[in-house]
Amino acid sequence: MGSSIREVAREANVSLSTVSKVLNGTADAKFAAATRERVFAAARRVGYHPNAIARGLVRKRMDTVGLVMAYDQVSVTSDPYLGACLDGILRVNKERRQKTLIFTENSWEDALDSVPSYCDGHSDGLMVVIPRTNSAIVGALKERRTPFVLVGDSREDDEIVTVDADNEGGARDAVAYLVSLGHRRIAAFCGNADFASNSQRLAGYRRALREAGIAYREDFVFPGEYWADHGHRNLCALRERFSDRPEQRPTAVFCFNDGIAKGALDAAREMGLSVPDAISVIGFDDTPYAATLPPPLTTIRQDIAMVGEAAARVLLDRINGIVAPGHRELVPTSLVVRETTSPPPAPEAAANG
Amino acid sequence: MGSSIREVAREANVSLSTVSKVLNGTADAKFAAATRERVFAAARRVGYHPNAIARGLVRKRMDTVGLVMAYDQVSVTSDPYLGACLDGILRVNKERRQKTLIFTENSWEDALDSVPSYCDGHSDGLMVVIPRTNSAIVGALKERRTPFVLVGDSREDDEIVTVDADNEGGARDAVAYLVSLGHRRIAAFCGNADFASNSQRLAGYRRALREAGIAYREDFVFPGEYWADHGHRNLCALRERFSDRPEQRPTAVFCFNDGIAKGALDAAREMGLSVPDAISVIGFDDTPYAATLPPPLTTIRQDIAMVGEAAARVLLDRINGIVAPGHRELVPTSLVVRETTSPPPAPEAAANG
DNA sequence: ATAATTCGTTAAAACGTTTTCATCAAGCGT
DNA sequence: ACGCTTGATGAAAACGTTTTAACGAATTAT
Numbered sequence: 001m002g003s004s005i006r007e008v009a010r011e012a013n014v015s016l017s018t019v020s021k022v023l024n025g026t027a028d029a030k031f032a033a034a035t036r037e038r039v040f041a042a043a044r045r046v047g048y049h050p051n052a053i054a055r056g057l058v059r060k061r062m063d064t065v066g067l068v069m070a071y072d073q074v075s076v077t078s079d080p081y082l083g084a085c086l087d088g089i090l091r092v093n094k095e096r097r098q099k100t101l102i103f104t105e106n107s108w109e110d111a112l113d114s115v116p117s118y119c120d121g122h123s124d125g126l127m128v129v130i131p132r133t134n135s136a137i138v139g140a141l142k143e144r145r146t147p148f149v150l151v152g153d154s155r156e157d158d159e160i161v162t163v164d165a166d167n168e169g170g171a172r173d174a175v176a177y178l179v180s181l182g183h184r185r186i187a188a189f190c191g192n193a194d195f196a197s198n199s200q201r202l203a204g205y206r207r208a209l210r211e212a213g214i215a216y217r218e219d220f221v222f223p224g225e226y227w228a229d230h231g232h233r234n235l236c237a238l239r240e241r242f243s244d245r246p247e248q249r250p251t252a253v254f255c256f257n258d259g260i261a262k263g264a265l266d267a268a269r270e271m272g273l274s275v276p277d278a279i280s281v282i283g284f285d286d287t288p289y290a291a292t293l294p295p296p297l298t299t300i301r302q303d304i305a306m307v308g309e310a311a312a313r314v315l316l317d318r319i320n321g322i323v324a325p326g327h328r329e330l331v332p333t334s335l336v337v338r339e340t341t342s343p344p345p346a347p348e349a350a351a352n353g
Numbered sequence: 354m355g356s357s358i359r360e361v362a363r364e365a366n367v368s369l370s371t372v373s374k375v376l377n378g379t380a381d382a383k384f385a386a387a388t389r390e391r392v393f394a395a396a397r398r399v400g401y402h403p404n405a406i407a408r409g410l411v412r413k414r415m416d417t418v419g420l421v422m423a424y425d426q427v428s429v430t431s432d433p434y435l436g437a438c439l440d441g442i443l444r445v446n447k448e449r450r451q452k453t454l455i456f457t458e459n460s461w462e463d464a465l466d467s468v469p470s471y472c473d474g475h476s477d478g479l480m481v482v483i484p485r486t487n488s489a490i491v492g493a494l495k496e497r498r499t500p501f502v503l504v505g506d507s508r509e510d511d512e513i514v515t516v517d518a519d520n521e522g523g524a525r526d527a528v529a530y531l532v533s534l535g536h537r538r539i540a541a542f543c544g545n546a547d548f549a550s551n552s553q554r555l556a557g558y559r560r561a562l563r564e565a566g567i568a569y570r571e572d573f574v575f576p577g578e579y580w581a582d583h584g585h586r587n588l589c590a591l592r593e594r595f596s597d598r599p600e601q602r603p604t605a606v607f608c609f610n611d612g613i614a615k616g617a618l619d620a621a622r623e624m625g626l627s628v629p630d631a632i633s634v635i636g637f638d639d640t641p642y643a644a645t646l647p648p649p650l651t652t653i654r655q656d657i658a659m660v661g662e663a664a665a666r667v668l669l670d671r672i673n674g675i676v677a678p679g680h681r682e683l684v685p686t687s688l689v690v691r692e693t694t695s696p697p698p699a700p701e702a703a704a705n706g
Numbered sequence: 707a708t709a710a711t712t713c714g715t716t717a718a719a720a721c722g723t724t725t726t727c728a729t730c731a732a733g734c735g736t
Numbered sequence: 737a738c739g740c741t742t743g744a745t746g747a748a749a750a751c752g753t754t755t756t757a758a759c760g761a762a763t764t765a766t
Contacts, residue, residue: 004752015716020754028755031714047496052473053415054752056406058721064454064475076429076443077436077658087428090457099475101417102453104443120405121722122415122452143400305430357722368746373724381725384744407722411751474752 003046012042019043023050056121065098065315066123070105070130080287081304085129085151088308096316108134119146125319127151127311132194147318151311153196154328161318161327163311165302167197167284170333171204171254172211174282174300177335178252179212182343183280186214187250189234189260191226201256201284220250224260231255231263239271251344252280258287261297265340269294276342286336296338307331356399365395372396376403409474418451418668419476423458423483433640434657438482438504441661449669461487472499478672480504480664485547500671504664506549507681514671514680516664518655520550523686524557524607525564527635527653530688531605532565535696536633539567540603542587542613544579554609554637573603577613584608584616592624604697605633611640614650618693622647629695639689649691660684 008019014035021029022039031039042048056062067089069082076083093100101123105111108130115137118126126148130137133153141148142159154164178186188205191198202221209216222237224230235253242249255261261283268275275281275295283290286301310329317323361372367388374382375392384392395401409415420442422435429436446453454476458464461483468490471479479501483490486506494501495512507517531539541558544551555574562569575590577583588606595602608614614636621628628634628648636643639654663684670676 006752016753017716017718017755018714021715024754026755029714035714049469049473051752052470052475053406053410054474054721055754056721057410057723057752058754060721062406062475075440077433077440080430083430083436087430090429090455094457094459100455102443102455104447106447116402117405120402121407122405122417359722369723370725370746370748371744374745377724379725382744388744404722407751408724409751410722410753411724413751 003048005048005050007046008039008042008048011046012038014039060121062122062124063098064101064123065093065312065319066101066103066118066126068103068105068111068118068126068128068130070108070111072106081131081152082129084304085308085311088305088310089127089312090308091305092309092312092316096312098312098316108132108137112137112140115140115144119144125149125315127315131196132192133196133199147315149311149315149318151307154200154330155196156328158326161314161323161325161329163307163314163329164196164200164331165304165307166330166333167200167302168204168207169330170284170300170302171201171256172208173204173333173335174254174284175205175208176211177298177337178254178280178282178341179208179214181252181280181341183252184214184344185220185248185250185252187220187222187238187253189222189231189253189255189264190224191230191256191260193223195226198256205254224256226257226259228259228263228266231260231265232267233263234260235264235267235271239273250279252282252341255281255283258283258285258290258297258299261299261340262289262293265293265295265297276340278345280342280344281340283340290336291338293340295340298338298341299336300333301336302333303331356401358401358403360399361392361395361401364399365391367392413474415475415477416451417454417476418446418665418672419454419456419471419479421456421458421464421471421479421481421483423461423464425459434484434505435482437657438661438664441658441663442480442665444658445662445665445669449665451665451669461485461490465490465493468493468497472497478502478668480668484549485545486549486552500668502664502668502671504660507553507683508549509681511679514667514676514678514682516660516667516682517549517553517684518657518660519683519686520553520655521557521560522683523637523653523655524554524609525561526557526686526688527607527637528558528561529564530651530690531607531633531635531694532561532567534605534633534694536605537567537697538573538601538603538605540573540575540591540606542575542584542606542608542617543577544583544609544613546576548579551609558607577609579610579612581612581616581619584613584618585620586616587613588617588620588624592626603632605635605694608634608636611636611638611643611650611652614652614693615642615646618646618648618650629693631698633694633697635694643689644691646693648693651691651694652689653686654689655686656684 005016005019009016019039022031022036076086090100103118126146128148129151131152150162152164154162175186206216222234224234253264255264261281264281265275273279283297283299286299290297290299310331314323314329358369358372362369372392375384375389429439443453456471479499481501482504484505503515505517507515528539559569575587577587606617608617614634617634618628626632636650636652639652643650643652663682667676667682
């Protein structure tokens, strides 16, 4: 807008290329101090600032990265994951002088249709926040040249780069902590099967058991969704399932998120089951309300803003060729011990001791 | 990226311009059905999608609008205003097929330096979320050609367009409601003087008094900031100021936001002053916690997501020349009556009746 | 004194589109 | 038959930069 490089050139009595090179500090060409001064002065005089589009066209760089989010109803206020992620992304993009372009869709089908538009050269790369296992969109993205990273997914694929919280590691830590307290029979209350996080948390659960030399039991694993009522329902189901053989009953349950844990806590209270004395409960996410539950929830904290930061950083490195395809970045989680976990009840402790 | 219009032209055996016109459905030129079919087929075959940058360069339109936010610490998660606003903006931009470009800054000084970059042609227009009265940035924006709207400001200026909640109207409604309950002596607990909302809420306060034929009294207006402790402090100051003439004491207080109201409520409780029996309190914003305060707060609701929607809509209309400079859009507020307001205590009622 | 190098600068191509204007053939009215 | 419109297409300019390759002049080396 405003004034073009032409006016600067005319004003400074030099050629277009001279203006461009002086202003960009191009290394290969050295100009006389007088010339440079003249160019600078002219540029200032006419209020020149380069047009990003023209520059982008030739440079094939817009210093802009795209953020693709597709939820049923995208809302950064109502979805704490998106909000935190966005915060992290904005933070590093600002620091690295990148503009952030936002694409929101109501569904992944919509997103699939929009892939060509994401890859139209406007963004130098894409961050795709995609908590569900969704192959169609990934396939479509692979076919285009625009580099991208998957956020909230950590599938193993030599061609793509992913950034995610270390769901498997976190789950492993959760279960290992229960084991360290003396628990041997640990149930798992799963989330939605089509969420990438779900399979990873399940993998972490199995790994912890394996590391502890505890056999994996199908009947300790309860499918569900990432909602409180599934936690409630599954604790009931668990009590029901082992009603005839209480000595077989799990003494602890690893809930795949804090919502499920909350539901389980509610159910326990209703059944008169004391937590953690009768049964230990551990969650995942460390959502804000985890600390305020009765009792305050032991859980695994994942810092989503940090995931956002990592995503932005990795994408930029990918664009610049520093990170190669196949890179998987995991943001560490941490165990937050509160009041829903304790050693298993006495009979169990005796059996173990 | 991918394939350019050239390949399509070659593939379809037509000229560049033919491809462009057929694909864009340019009205002025009519092509033979066979030709069009050939072009479409070729485009599909080579997976052609136009390069947004090249197109933008000639069209001078990127179908992209910029969002400028500068807070001490920009965070859409921690600042409910930004988050809600962003939600609204994203909603209408998606609907209107606009990309949203986000610029965050740590301060308005930084933003001032970045104005040229905001106006580099990358965005067709800007939404500037600027709650404080800040003339420097507005002046800088005015000097450039990029159209912009101010969000969270409603200054009167023939050259600029603004979008904001109707702070003045809401404040007027708040005070008018107190008047309708029978109050005649109504105090005002103000927010930060440099916030645009503050002067408008003050104006609304004065207008309501004027409309009710009540004289404006300097000693009823308490300066402060948009924080709870200022509400606390000011209620104490109010009691102190009128300790020697209780019959002159305000019977109600209009707090310029819910935080201030919360502080006032706390102070009243500490002083053993019953709300609303001894004194009525009304807030502004209807923040989520307003309904959970003891007692639940009567307040003015402002729907910030709607402000965001209006901002996006108005900016687009401005870009398209539908809205002219000088336009001021006010998003209506609404009174939410809860339990902190009632008619003034008996002596006052007797004096009035 | 001539060739080779360096220095400071510029002309022109390129980036991938859209758009303006020109072209050519065919149909049409007179 | 002749100019005039209409219909279908293409050539070339434009958008505002960056970049490549080249230029002439001045300096240095031979």
